[in-house]
Amino acid sequence: MKILVTVKRVMDYNVKPKVKPDGSGVVTDGVNMIVNPFDEIAVEESLKLKEKNGGEVVVLSIGTKDTTTQIRAALAMGADRGILVLADGSVDPDAAARLIKAVYEQEKPDLVVLGKQAIDDDSSQAGQLLAEYLGLPQATFASKVDVAGKTVTVTREVDGGLETISFDMPGVVTADLRLNTPRYASLPGIMKAKKKEVKEFTPAALGVDIAPKVKVLKLEEPKARQAGQKVPDVATLVGKLRNEAKAL
Amino acid sequence: MATVLVIAEQAGGKVKKASLAAITAGQQLAKGGAMHIGVLGENPADAAASLLGYGAAKVHAAAHAGLAHYLAEPFAKVVADLAKANGATHVVLPATAQGKDVAPRIAARLGAGMASDISAVVDDKTFKRPMWAGNVVGAVEITTAVKVVTVRVSEFAAAAAGAAAGEVAKFAADPGTPKAKFIKFEEVKSARPELTEASIIVSGGRGTKSKEGYKATVEPLADLLGAAVGATRAIVDDGWVPNDWQVGQTGKVVAPQLYFALGISGAIQHVAGMKGSKTIVAINKDPDAPIFQVADYGLVADLAKAVPELMEEIKKVKG
Ligand SMILES: Cc1cc2nc3c(=O)[nH]c(=O)nc-3n(C[C@H](O)[C@H](O)[C@H](O)COP(=O)(O)OP(=O)(O)OC[C@H]3O[C@@H](n4cnc5c(N)ncnc54)[C@H](O)[C@@H]3O)c2cc1C
Numbered sequence: 001m002k003i004l005v006t007v008k009r010v011m012d013y014n015v016k017p018k019v020k021p022d023g024s025g026v027v028t029d030g031v032n033m034i035v036n037p038f039d040e041i042a043v044e045e046s047l048k049l050k051e052k053n054g055g056e057v058v059v060l061s062i063g064t065k066d067t068t069t070q071i072r073a074a075l076a077m078g079a080d081r082g083i084l085v086l087a088d089g090s091v092d093p094d095a096a097a098r099l100i101k102a103v104y105e106q107e108k109p110d111l112v113v114l115g116k117q118a119i120d121d122d123s124s125q126a127g128q129l130l131a132e133y134l135g136l137p138q139a140t141f142a143s144k145v146d147v148a149g150k151t152v153t154v155t156r157e158v159d160g161g162l163e164t165i166s167f168d169m170p171g172v173v174t175a176d177l178r179l180n181t182p183r184y185a186s187l188p189g190i191m192k193a194k195k196k197e198v199k200e201f202t203p204a205a206l207g208v209d210i211a212p213k214v215k216v217l218k219l220e221e222p223k224a225r226q227a228g229q230k231v232p233d234v235a236t237l238v239g240k241l242r243n244e245a246k247a248l
Numbered sequence: 249m250a251t252v253l254v255i256a257e258q259a260g261g262k263v264k265k266a267s268l269a270a271i272t273a274g275q276q277l278a279k280g281g282a283m284h285i286g287v288l289g290e291n292p293a294d295a296a297a298s299l300l301g302y303g304a305a306k307v308h309a310a311a312h313a314g315l316a317h318y319l320a321e322p323f324a325k326v327v328a329d330l331a332k333a334n335g336a337t338h339v340v341l342p343a344t345a346q347g348k349d350v351a352p353r354i355a356a357r358l359g360a361g362m363a364s365d366i367s368a369v370v371d372d373k374t375f376k377r378p379m380w381a382g383n384v385v386g387a388v389e390i391t392t393a394v395k396v397v398t399v400r401v402s403e404f405a406a407a408a409a410g411a412a413a414g415e416v417a418k419f420a421a422d423p424g425t426p427k428a429k430f431i432k433f434e435e436v437k438s439a440r441p442e443l444t445e446a447s448i449i450v451s452g453g454r455g456t457k458s459k460e461g462y463k464a465t466v467e468p469l470a471d472l473l474g475a476a477v478g479a480t481r482a483i484v485d486d487g488w489v490p491n492d493w494q495v496g497q498t499g500k501v502v503a504p505q506l507y508f509a510l511g512i513s514g515a516i517q518h519v520a521g522m523k524g525s526k527t528i529v530a531i532n533k534d535p536d537a538p539i540f541q542v543a544d545y546g547l548v549a550d551l552a553k554a555v556p557e558l559m560e561e562i563k564k565v566k567g
Contacts, residue, residue: 093362119381124348124352124365127352128320128351131320131353161436163433164432212361217386219384220384225528234549241506245544245545
C-alpha cells in the first residue's frame with residue numbers, strides 16, 4: 001500500500017512562545033524546530049502499516065527550504081522519499097489542504113495520514129478539509145488503526161468514549177497521541193535519509209493559489225494568571241477555600 | 249446582515265450542554281440579523297423542541313435514518329445543505345469532538361474559511377482564538393462570504409432559555425451515501441458529572457503513583473465533593489484512566505469554579521486546558537512545581553497524607 005504522510009515544521013513544544021512586540025508573529029530566532037508531535041505519530045503509523053503490508057511511504061511538507069530538515073527526520077525514521085512544497089510565510093489550513101490534494105492527485109496513495117492538529121496554530125482542520133475536497137472518508141483522532149485487505153478500521157477518541165468506524169481505501173486518517181510511540185531514527189537511518197529523494201514544487205507548479213481564507217491579524221500573549229499563595233496546611237487551605245474563595 | 253446557523257449537538261433526544269455555548273456565540277454574531285438553530289439525528293424532534301426558547305428565528309430538525317449515528321460525511325452534507333437553504337452567512341458549532349471533526353468538511357462544502365475553537369467574537373468576521381496551547385491569542389479575520397467557526401465551550405457562557413416560541417421546522421435531510429461506516433461506540437460510563445459540565449473537578453497526575461493510587465486519592469475526594477474527575481496525559485498514556493478524562497491542549501478544555509490539581513507538575517499542555525478555572529488548588533510535594541505558578545492556593549505536601557486530611561477537614565466544615 002502507498003501512504004502519503006504529512007509533517008509540519010513547528011517550534012519545540014517545550015519552548016514557551018514569545019510574541020513579537022508588533023504582534024506580527026512569534027519569535028523563532030534561536031528556537032529549536034521539530035516535527036509536529038502529532039505528525040511524528042502519523043509517520044510512525046505509516047511506517048508500521050508499510051512494515052505489515054508492504055508498499056511505500058511518501059512524506060510531504062509545506063514550508064520554507066528549512067523544512068527539508070523535518071522531511072529528512074521522517075526519512076531517517078524510515079520513510080522512502082519526500083516532497084516539499086515551497087511556501088514562505090503562513091499557509092492557512094485551507095491552502096494546505098488544497099496543496100496536499102494536488103500532491104495526492106499526482107501520487108494517488110491508498111491512504112493519507114496526518115497529525116490531528118499542529119501544535120502551533122492548533123486548528124485541527126487540514127485532514128478533514130482534504131477528505132472533503134477529495135470526496136474521501138475520514139477517520140480523525142485515531143487511537144488505533146487496523147488494515148485488512150482494502151478495509152481500514154479505526155478507533156477514535158471522542159467525547160464520552162471510543163468510537164470505531166471503518167472505510168475502504170482510499171481515505172484520510174488523522175493521528176491522536178495514543179496511536180503509537182514514535183521510534184527514534186537510527187544512525188544508519190539518518191545516513192540513508194541523506195541520499196533519499198526530496199522533490200520540490202511551488203504552489204504555482206501545482207496550480208494552487210495559496211491566498212489565505214483566514215488571515216491572522218495580530219497575536220498577543222494572554223493575560224497571565226496571577227500566582228496565588230502557598231498555604232501551610234490542609235486546615236488553612238479549607239478555611240481559605242470557604243471564606244476567601246467561597247468555593248466550598 | 250448576518251444569518252447565523254448554530255448546529256446543536258444531541259444524543260438520545262437531549263441537547264448536549266456544549267451547544268448552549270455555541271448558541272451564545274451565535275446570538276453575539278446574529279446581532280441585528282437572525283439566528284437559526286439546526287439539530288441532526290434519526291429523530292431530533294424533541295431535542296429541537298427544547299431549543300425553541302433561545303431566540304432563534306427558526307429551529308430546524310433534520311431527521312433521517314442515515315443520521316442515527318454521527319459520521320462526518322453525511323453530517324457535513326446535511327449541515328451545508330441546511331446552511332444554503334437558509335442563506336446562512338455563518339455556521340457555528342461547539343468545539344466538541346463532533347464539532348471539530350465535521351466543521352472543516354462543512355467549510356469545504358461551502359467554500360468558507362474557518363476559525364477553530366474561537367474564544368471571542370470581535371465582529372462578524374473577526375474572532376479571537378487560542379494558539380500554541382493557549383500561550384498565544386490570535387485575532388483572525390475570515391475573508392470569505394460564508395464563515396464557519398467552532399466555539400471553545402469554556403469561553404462562552406451557556407445561553408439561558410426564555411419562553412419557547414414558534415415551532416420546529418422540518419428539514420428534508422439528504423445525507424447521501426457515506427463511504428465511512430459506523431461500527432460501534434464504547435461509552436465510558438460514569439455516575440460522576442461530565443468534565444466539561446462540572447463545577448468542581450479533581451484531577452490527578454503521575455504524583456498519584458499508580459492506577460490504584462489515583463483511585464484511592466482522586467476519586468474519593470471527587471465523590472465527596474460531587475466533582476468530575478480529570479487527569480494528565482501522562483497517566484492516560486499509562487492506562488491508569490480512560491482517555492476521555494484527559495485535560496489539556498489535546499484533551500478537554502475546562503473552566504470549573506474549583507479545580508484541584510493533585511500530583512500534577514503543571515506542563516504548559518496541561519495548564520492550557522484548565523487555566524480558565526475560577527479557583528485552582530494544587531497539591532504537590534515539589535515546592536518548585538510549575539503548577540504553583542497558576543494555582544490560587546498551593547500546598548506543598550505528599551498526596552498520600554494530604555488528601556485523607558483534606559477529606560476529613562471538608563467533612564468537618566461541611567457537616
Ligand atoms: C503534543 C503534546 C500534547 C500534550 N497534551 C497534553 C494534554 O492535553 N494534557 C496533559 O495533561 N498533558 C499533555 N501533554 C504532556 C505534558 O507535556 C506533560 O508530560 C504531562 O502533563 C505531565 O503529566 P503529570 O503532571 O501527571 O506528570 P509529571 O510531569 O511527571 O508530574 C508529576 C508531579 O507529581 C508530583 N508528585 C510526585 N509524587 C508526589 C506525591 N507523593 N505527592 C504529591 N505530589 C507528587 C511531582 O512533584 C510532579 O510535579 C502533551 C505533550 C505533548 C508533547
